[in-house]
Amino acid sequence: xxxxxxxxxxxxxxxxxxxxxxxxxxxxxxxxxxxxxxxxxxxxxxxxxxxxxxxxxxxxxxxxxxxxxxxxxxxxxxxxxxxxxxxxxxxxxxxxxxxxxxxxxxxxxxxxxxxxxxxxxxxxxxxxxxxxxxxxxxxxxxxxxxxxxxxxxxxxxxxxxxxxxxxxxxxxxxxxxxxxxxxxxxx
Amino acid sequence: xxxxxxxxxxxxxxxxxxxxxxxxxxxxxxxxxxxxxxxxxxxxxxxxxxxxxxxxxxxxxxxxxxxxxxxxxxxxxxxxxxxxxxxxxx
Numbered sequence: 001x002x003x004x005x006x007x008x009x010x011x012x013x014x015x016x017x018x019x020x021x022x023x024x025x026x027x028x029x030x031x032x033x034x035x036x037x038x039x040x041x042x043x044x045x046x047x048x049x050x051x052x053x054x055x056x057x058x059x060x061x062x063x064x065x066x067x068x069x070x071x072x073x074x075x076x077x078x079x080x081x082x083x084x085x086x087x088x089x090x091x092x093x094x095x096x097x098x099x100x101x102x103x104x105x106x107x108x109x110x111x112x113x114x115x116x117x118x119x120x121x122x123x124x125x126x127x128x129x130x131x132x133x134x135x136x137x138x139x140x141x142x143x144x145x146x147x148x149x150x151x152x153x154x155x156x157x158x159x160x161x162x163x164x165x166x167x168x169x170x171x172x173x174x175x176x177x178x179x180x181x182x183x184x185x186x187x
Numbered sequence: 188x189x190x191x192x193x194x195x196x197x198x199x200x201x202x203x204x205x206x207x208x209x210x211x212x213x214x215x216x217x218x219x220x221x222x223x224x225x226x227x228x229x230x231x232x233x234x235x236x237x238x239x240x241x242x243x244x245x246x247x248x249x250x251x252x253x254x255x256x257x258x259x260x261x262x263x264x265x266x267x268x269x270x271x272x273x274x275x276x277x
Contacts, residue, residue, distance in 0.1 A: 007271050007275060008268075008271075008272070008275075010268070010271060011264050011267050011268040011271065012264075012268075015259055015264055015267060016255075016257065016258045016259055019257065019258070019259045020252065020253050020254075020257040021253065023252065023257060024249050024252030024253055025249075033259065033263060036259070036267070037267055037270070040267065040270075040271055041270070041271075041274065044271065044274050044275070094199075095198060095199045096196075099196035099197065100196060100197035100198055100199035100200060101196045101197070101198050102198045102230045102231075107230040108230050108231075108233040108234045108237060109233065110233055111237070113236075113237060113240040113241075113244070114233060114236040114237060114240065118240070120244055120247065125244075125248060128241075128244055128245070128248060129248065132245070132248075143245070144249075146210060147242065147245045147246050147249065148246065148249040153210075153211060168203070168206075168207050168211065169203075171206055171207070171210060172202065172203045172206040172207065175202075175206045175238055175241065176202065178241060179234070179237055179238070179241060182237075182241070
């Protein structure tokens with residue numbers, strides 16, 4: 001066994017952290033638990049590759065992160081086209097077909113979040129969470145990875161297999177629908 | 188439609204540039220086009236503010252999800268450590 005690692009203490013030292021990490025990214029408690037377990041078991045198989053250049057926690061988190069990306073990829077492959085079509089259809093109505101100008105009905109209105117120092121209430125946070133859940137899986141995955149981990153766009157493209165051009169379209173489309181959803185459900 | 192008119196009317200393009208600028212980069216030409224558009228478009232000015240606010244709120248949301256309050260139950264943890272020990276003794 002690699003003596004830089006101490007698997008006897010893994011659960012005590014890292015399990016809660018890894019669980020919170022997974023849960024915040026996939027929003028499914030049971031699956032998050034499974035991933036934590038898979039992470040520890042996978043880590044045991046490759047203790048030889050740990051060189052102590054990062055902390056034990058960072059190393060375990062990287063393994064977990066790969067597993068989360070696998071989940072994103074798997075979830076977004078199946079129903080992909082249908083789900084995205086519906087979401088795209090929704091935002092086609094936002095703009096005038098010929099000029100691209102906002103249609104009045106859908107145009108942005110102030111909803112109390114525009115001020116830099118506005119305070120986010122519990123209720124608003126819940127609306128935001130619900131709106132995030134409504135995004136197509138692939139869009140949500142791209143958006144989540146970009147925002148939480150502030151990961152380089154190139155990495156996200158490679159990991160989720162989207163082209164760089166498509167990446168920005170997805171970020172934008174996710175934002176359009178998210179914003180519209182907030183405006184609709186908050187006012 | 189002439190070039191300038193296109194820029195002035197096209198909120199679809201402008202909102203794309205707003206989102207891209209916020210998290211990545213846009214070209215000088217795009218910067219100028221966006222500026223011109225925003226002068227005349229109050230919808231997109233609001234959109235820009237909201238786009239930034241949403242980025243911040245989403246980041247905050249995930250940060251708060253990482254607070255120490257989220258814990259696994261003890262039974263699950265014990266089972267997990269048992270499995271690890273089992274693997275180690277193989």
